[in-house]
Amino acid sequence: MRADIVVFDGADDLDVVGPYEVLGLAGRAGQGVTVRLVCLDGPRTVTTAGGLPLPAADWAPQEADVVIVPGGGYARSETSGIRAELDSGRLPAALAAAARPGLVLASVCTGAMLLAAAGLLTGRACTTHHRAVEDLVAAGGRHVDARVVDDGDLVTAGGITSGLDLAIWLIERYRGAQAAALVQQVLEYERREPLWRSGDPVASGAAR
Template sequence: MIAQIILFEGFDPLDVIAPFEVLCAGSDALGGTLDVRLVALDRIGPVVSGTRNLELTATYVLEPEAPGIVIVPGAAGPTVGDPDFVRTIPVILAELGSSRLPALIGRAFASPDTLVATICGGGLALGMAGLLAGRTAVTHTLWNDVLEATGTTVVRARVVDDGDLVSAGGVTSGLDLGLYLLEREFGPRIAHAVEQLFEYERRGTVWSARGLDALPL
C-alpha cells in the first residue's frame, strides 16, 4: 500500500509533516508494508511551502489510481491581502482548482482501491473544484462556511469519515488524521503504538455515517 502526500507551491508544512511522520512510524510498526511518499502533481524535485519559503522534495509524481491513500494538505500564508501582490491562502487554493489536481483526484475517487484524505484547506480546495458536492467533510474552521457553499455537508468534527473520503480540520489535525488512517486501515493496535511513541493522544470523535442519529440537544 502507498500513502502519497501531495506537495504544491504554497503548501502548509505541518499539514505534510504531521501525517508523514505518523504514517512513517506506522509503516515501521508494520514492518515496512506501508510506502509513504511525498509526491508532486507533475514533476519530482523541491517544492516551496507557504511558510518562509521552506522547501520539501517530491521524490515521486502522484499515481492517483495506486492502491492506498492520497493526502491533500492545505496552504500556508496570509488570509487577507491584495491578490495582485500577495499569494493569500484563498489565492493558492484557487490556483489548485485550475491545476491538474481536480482531474487527478477525480481519478483517485474513481479507483476502488484508493482513499482520498484532506487536511485543513485541502478539503476546501477539492470543494471549490466541485469534487465534494454531496459529500460530507470538514476543513479549517475559518473556511467551513465556504465549504458548505460548494454543496458539501460540513460536520464540525476533528476528523470526518465519508467512505473513500476522510477529511480533517485545522493544521494540527493532521496528527489525528494520520492516526485514524492507521487505525482504519491496519487496526487500533498499530495506531496505539504510534500514539505511545509520539506521546500524543488523539483529539475529538471521528464522525462517520454509522450508528444512531442523535436527537436534538
C-alpha cells in the same frame, strides 16, 4: 497501506509534515504502511508556505490506497497555496480524474476546498478549518462538526494540527487499533476527538 501526500508550492508545513511523520513512523515500526510526497510536476522540489523544501515524486494515484491533500494559503490571495491551485484548476482536475473504487481521498484543513473544487464533496459529510466552513457548505459539502470525518472513500480533517489525527485514524482503519496505539505511544500524542464515521448519528446543529 500506501499513502501519497500530494504537495504543492505554498502548502502548509504542518499539514504535510504531520501526517508524513505519523505514517512514516508506522512504516518504520513494521506496520505495513508506506508514505511518500508527490506532486503533479514531479519529481521536483516543492517549497512550503514556511519555506521548507520538500522533494516530491511524480503523481501516481493509481498506485495509492490513500491520497492526502493538505491545505495552506486559503485565507490569502497569493501566487502559491490553495488559492493559486484553485485558480489554476490543474490539481482539482487531477483529483477528480484520480477518483476510483478502492481509493480513499483525504484532506487536512483547507485541502478540503481542493476536493470540493474537484466536485468530490457534493452532498458528502466532511469538515475543514473553521474559517472555511461557510465556503465548504457553499461548495456543496455537508459540514460535520468533528475533528476527523470518515465518510467511506472520503476522509477529511479540520484544522492545521488535525493532520496528526487524520493519519492516526487511517492507521487504525487500515492496520488496526493496536498499530494506532503503538504510534501514539511513540509520539506521546493521543488522537483528538471527535471522530465521525459514516452511519454515526449527527448531533443537532453539528451539520449543515
